[in-house]
Amino acid sequence: MIIIGEKINATRKAVAAALAERDARHIIQLIDEQVAAGADYLDVNGGAPRREEELKNMQWLVELVQEHTDVPLCIDSADADAAEVGLAAAARKPILNSISLERERLERFLPIVRRHECMVVALCIGDDGMPTSAADRLARAEKLIAELTGAGKQMDEIIVDPCFMPVSAQPDSARAVCEAITEIRRRFPGVHVGGGLSNVSFGLPRRKFVNMAMLAWGVCCGMDVAIIDPCTPALMALLRASEVISGADEWCANYVAAFREGKLQ
Numbered sequence: 001m002i003i004i005g006e007k008i009n010a011t012r013k014a015v016a017a018a019l020a021e022r023d024a025r026h027i028i029q030l031i032d033e034q035v036a037a038g039a040d041y042l043d044v045n046g047g048a049p050r051r052e053e054e055l056k057n058m059q060w061l062v063e064l065v066q067e068h069t070d071v072p073l074c075i076d077s078a079d080a081d082a083a084e085v086g087l088a089a090a091a092r093k094p095i096l097n098s099i100s101l102e103r104e105r106l107e108r109f110l111p112i113v114r115r116h117e118c119m120v121v122a123l124c125i126g127d128d129g130m131p132t133s134a135a136d137r138l139a140r141a142e143k144l145i146a147e148l149t150g151a152g153k154q155m156d157e158i159i160v161d162p163c164f165m166p167v168s169a170q171p172d173s174a175r176a177v178c179e180a181i182t183e184i185r186r187r188f189p190g191v192h193v194g195g196g197l198s199n200v201s202f203g204l205p206r207r208k209f210v211n212m213a214m215l216a217w218g219v220c221c222g223m224d225v226a227i228i229d230p231c232t233p234a235l236m237a238l239l240r241a242s243e244v245i246s247g248a249d250e251w252c253a254n255y256v257a258a259f260r261e262g263k264l265q
Helices: 013-021 024-037 051-068 080-089 103-115 134-150 173-187 207-221 233-246 250-260
Strands: 002-009 041-045 073-076 095-100 119-123 158-161 192-196 225-228
Touching (some): 002 013, 013 024, 013 051, 024 041, 024 051, 041 051, 051 073, 051 080, 073 080, 080 103, 095 103, 095 134, 103 134, 119 134, 119 192, 134 173, 173 192, 173 207, 207 225, 207 233, 233 250
Parallel strands (some): 002 041, 002 225, 073 095, 095 119, 119 158, 158 192, 192 225
């Protein structure tokens, strides 16, 4: 399982304030917490109202994070220029989050993908909006994989995000996501599948329980990438247990290691 720590993101008020004030201490605290909790990558998002500000934020964040950890980065931006700033500054092979089938975005990001050695999150969204079923997700995944392999990416450099959507508005969406995960892994065994799953709980109380259920089900269907808050002990414990149940954790090695480190709480 590839765990991407999600906390260094300008959509969080505390992070936005830290960026505005260039408060390195707050960002370093988030780095240290997530790395200690088991993050394999750290998502960095410096989104800002003004484009020039986002470019500066991205450069500052990437440099700051890399001064304090060797954990590689997930460069997270909808702006192609900001994404390229982050990829160019990355010292270790990063993940680009994300590309989609939206034509304008595809045209802007594919040249960047060709120029940089990186993994890529491929989001199953098109100009016609969000996917409507498991079959629709599979069809979009196939198109994204074709675009990315055509741009020089290997299958194991592609992370298909099947679009986790609020079950409060679309009750069947979580089932469709899990069916799509199973089929994508069957059809394209080399690719990774997963993404940010917290959208499933939007609009519901005690969201963490819905997120945990989605995580467990997704892992058992073959999800092997999760953009999550690794500093939530119960979530990480559930993740390790789900890997055991799904057979993804050979000889339960990760689960036992987490126990010995005192992380099964």
